[in-house]
Amino acid sequence: MSLFLRRIAKAAPIAFSNAFRGESKSNFNCFRVPVGAIAAITGGISYYYYFSSTNLVHLEAINEENSPKVALNPDKWIEFKLHETANVSHNTKLFRFTFDPSAKLGLDIASCVITRAPIGQDDEGKPKYVIRPYTPISDPDAKGYFDLLIKLYPEGIMSQYFAKLKRGDVVEVKGPIEKLRYTPNMKKHIGMIAGGSGITPMLQLIEAVLKNPDDSSQVSLLYANVSPDDILLKQKIDTLAASHPNFKVFYTVDNPSNNWRGGEGFVSKDMVLKGLPRPGDDTLILVCGPPGMMKHVSGDKAKDRSQGELSGILKDLGYTEEMVYKF
Known part of the structure; x- marks a missing residue:
């Protein structure tokens, strides 16, 4: 590990604690229903968008009186420079982007950012982009950088764009996009x-x-994956659970290894009953994962990306739409 990677791992242990252990030797397996469809970082789906002009805006920090500097702008595409990458699993990488070291990213809890990448021109010669939402996993209070954890799909237009980035390359980002005001x-x-x-x-x-x-x-937290090798940042999650009595985690995998000690199979009613809070006015259940899992657990969002109707095992167990939020 380079001196730089050791330094940022120490500075940001939550994001990097398990990110520099090398790639897993297991083969990549696509998710199977219900855990088995392609996962979206925020539950959204990639889509294309057309702009009449590129109108690129270089990195800027908003410096208003009595307001902290923030790097994001919800109305402009900002260029952020790639500083470093690290392997997290056999098909997932962590990307660190940097900006003004005296500024914060400007991210609220819970919110995401949207990124875009050029993919040529349309029939009228206008720029065409692929746009994709991602949720930064770095501390919102950190200054000068943010981290994205991205699963690299062989056929994923945006993820393959990220996979080809080199240090010093830039990515256009806009946001924040609020998901749930916490x-x-x-x-x-x-x-x-x-x-x-x-x-x-x-x-x-x-x-x-x-x-x-x-x-x-x-x-x-009930965290489902294909195999133990697919569990992202498990060491950090386990450390958080061990050091904070108000946080507990349970893992389940479709394809357990011989020494696996967690749950086996898809998220079930029994897992929810044993691991998550019961329905009630003071309970909130958050769901985020691949479409198959969403359908099985809570039902997916509506076509307009609103919350949609609650269904699946959460509805069967007595939770209401007011108690569930789908990312």
């Missing part, structure tokens, strides 16, 4: 069901709760 102690019990790279918005919220001594929320 306030400390908004719910006494917070349950989370994540599949694959759907762990990223959960990590963002977990860290916000655990680093706040005035937040007494009890957080429970």
Whole structure:
């Protein structure tokens, strides 16, 4: 590991604690239903968008009186420079982007950013882009950098764009895009069901709760993956659970190894009953993962990306739409 990687691993242990252990030797297997469809970092789907002009805006920090500098702009595409990458698993990488070291990213809990990459021109000669949402997993209070955890799919247009980036290359980012407005102690019990790279918005919220001594929320995570090798940042998650009594985690995998001691198979009613808070006015269940898992657990979002109707095992167990949020 380079001196730089050791230094940033020490400076940002939550994002990097398990990111420099090399690639897993296991072969990549696509998710199977219900955990088995392609996972989206925020539960969204890549889409194309057309702009009449590129109108690139270089990195800037908003410096208003009595306001902290922030690097993001919800109305402009900002160029962020790639500083370093690290392997997290056999098909996932962590990308660190940098900006003004005196500024914060400007990310709220819980929110994501959107990225875009050029993919040529349309029939009218106008620039064409692929746009993709991602949830940064770095501390929102960190200055001068942010980290994206990205699963690299062989046929993924945006993920392959990231895979080819070299140090010093730039990526256009806009945001933040608010998903769920979280306030400390908004719910006494917070349950989370994540599949694959759907762990990223959960990590963002977990860290916000655990680093706040005035937040007494009890957080429970049910994390599903194809195999033990696919579990992202497991060492960090386990460390957080071991050091914070208000956070617990349970893992389940489709293809367990011989020495696997966690759950086996898809997320089940029994897993939810044993690992997550029961339905109630002071309970919030968060769900993020591949489409198959979403359909099985809670039902996917509506076509307009609103929350949509609650279905699946959460509805069967008595949770209501007011108790569930789909990322």
